[in-house]
Amino acid sequence: MLLGKNLKYLRKSKSMTQEMLAERLGIKRTMISAYEDNRSEPKLSTLKILSEIFSVSLDELLQHDIQSKGRKATQKKDIKILTVSLDQEENENITMVEHKASAGYLNGFADPEYMQKLPSFHLPNLSKNATYRAFEINGDSMLPLVSGTIVIGAYVEQLSDIKSGKTYILITESEGVVYKRVFNYLEENGKLFLVSDNDLYKPYEVLGTDVQEIWEAKAFISTDFPNPKDKTQPTTLEDIAQMIGELRSHIVKTK
Known part of the structure; x- marks a missing residue:
């Protein structure tokens, strides 16, 4: 099951400890350990919060090997809305x-x-x-x-x-x-x-x-x-x- 592997990888990529993530979710640290070791599965409501914390879809979190294959559909990612400098005639510098x-x-x-x-x-x-x-x-x-x-x-x-x-x-x-x-x-x-x-x-x-x-x-x-x-x-x-x-x-x- 990929959930445990993905969760551990995403947590470490954000420099989060199991205690920190558990606090965000309002659960005990031992539950995070159980999720990462695939000894327990989060409820749907918990999965939705995890997807928001790590900016991933549920499908990606559960079905896609993020560590080995990278993030899904990154080729369609918008980079940024630019902040630009303008001159007095409103031409871009x-x-x-x-x-x-x-x-x-x-x-x-x-x-x-x-x-x-x-x-x-x-x-x-x-x-x-x-x-x-x-x-x-x-x-x-x-x-x-x-x-x-x-x-x-x-x-x-x-x-x-x-x-x-x-x-x-x-x-x-x-x-x-x-x-x-x-x-x-x-x-x-x-x-x-x-x-x-x-x-x-x-x-x-x-x-x-x-x-x-x-x-x-x-x-x-x-x-x-x-x-x-x-x-x-x-x-x-x-x-x-x-x-x-x-x-x-x-x-x-x-x-």
Whole structure:
């Protein structure tokens, strides 16, 4: 039975103890232990409360292996209703999120007052049919774009719109603000593979439910000019496909 496994996984993912969950439900802690060990089944009224606490459907809670397969139907999840900055003529600004402000952005991206405090600007030649945001990247995981480069992304409304092999800025609960090449496996297992163009960094996966915002990279601003003699080359898509295959094989073997 999947209820016990799902309940234990969802509880731990929210850093809740059995005592904390029992208090939310108004029952004894031993009942939570019994549910997780499949020694007892919750009443329908309790199941409904559990589905609300963990934002899952009853079908998903009872029938779907959430830990192994990820959340169900995450590819149709709406990311966020955006808070945008406007100029005096009510045109949308490109809000700039510097690396030092990325931690604050995670807590304040839905707060109009916070967003108004961030620097903003305009750029020509960008389609007016999208909302844009600029993020300063940190580190060398996406060479040849160096640390300090500003990547401008167009807002992506749904996870299903992610195109495998394209680069995106992702706002995630677990990793914060990251800029990676993304491969979409949501329909298969509810997960995204994030890949660095610098092959010194290994690919990794995140659950679709972990993603708060997605911005498809459209342009970048850098004060570092490419050096034709620089032998550092970004990883090719063929190399990335091979890395993903090896990583997924390793994941299957270790399950």
